[in-house]
Amino acid sequence: MLSRVANSIYWLGRYSERAENYARFIDVNFNLMLDLPQDLKEQWEPLIQATGDYPVFVNKYGLDFDRKNVIYFLAFDEDNPNSVLSSVTNARENARIIRENLSKETWEKLNETYLFVKEGKDKKIWKKEDPRAFFERVKSAILLLYGLADSTVARTEGWYFRQLGQFLERADKTSRMLDVKYHILLPSPQEVGSPLDFLHWMALLKSVTAFNTYRRLYGNIDPSSVVEFLVLNKYFPRSVFYCLKAAEECLFKISGSNGQGFSNSAEKAMGELRSRLEYDDVEDVIKSGLHEYLDDLQFKLNQISNHIDTNFFQIKDNFEHQINYQG
Secondary structure, eight states: HHHHHHHHHHHHHHHHHHHHHHHHHHHHHHHHHHHTTTTSSSOHHHHHHHHHHHHHHHHHHHOOOOOHHHHHHHTTOOSTTTTTHHHHHHHHHEEEETTGSSOHHHOOOOOOOOHHHHHHHHHTTGGGSSOOHHHHHHHHHHHHHHHHHHHOOOOSHHHHHHHHHHHHHHHHHHHHHHHHHIIIIOOOOGTSSSHHHHHHHHHHHTTEEEEEEEEHHHHHHOOHHHHIIIIIIITTSHHHHHHHHHHHHHHHHHOOOOOOSOSSSHHHHHHHHHHHHHHHHHHHHHHHHHHHHHHHHHHHHHHHHHHHIIIIIIIIHHHHHHEEEEE
């Protein structure tokens, strides 16, 4: 597979997952605002913190974290490279480049989703009293895309590149949402264990579609159990560990590796981080500082992405260029 094709498929996976996550975060946060006591102001700033878009937002809007500003910025602002509209647009552009590698149904659904999000901007969805139906539909459309891919795409190299991008993006966003809850949403120690605290943890679990599964496995909501579930659980498909394990398996398929040791720097970095999470204990994680732990985790995820770029996208492009030039 040409490296530029692999690159487009990889980023198709990342951008699709990013758009779905942003739509999910806005929807869940809106629901949380409806449940908050009337004497508490709405909390939209933490959502900007969680997505990592804080400097871009402040540069454009200052410190005015008004609901309409935040929803517009995260959903429709084309100056925000990670907004739902920007992500869907980028996913569609990458899909257009490698259209012959996609099924007809996948392309049509992605194009339909792009047009729907653009229509949402034209209709000024962010100004509506209740925009949840729009974001529910965005989530459903992208999940349908995943279902179409599962049912219509052959498990070849391209499939694993898309899955690789999807799982790395999901691991990053799960860690960010956990980090913002633990350090920003509830700054007052007096509120720990309060009904408000419960609402925040419930919203966090719902933001990654984990609430019902968590309650079946753990019962009562306990901060350390939530951390263990979202970071270290081996079976929940949105936990950081599960995503890393799945991404590592994709790398092995792409490299043709047998999973013993590593054959490139991307596999090495992925294996080191996966191994660390596999043997970490939640009490040690919290004791050493959860924010520091998650911050280091996000840094290592970015490093893994850079190694993937170096090993599979950049070097091959140069090699292909040399062959074409010599020919």
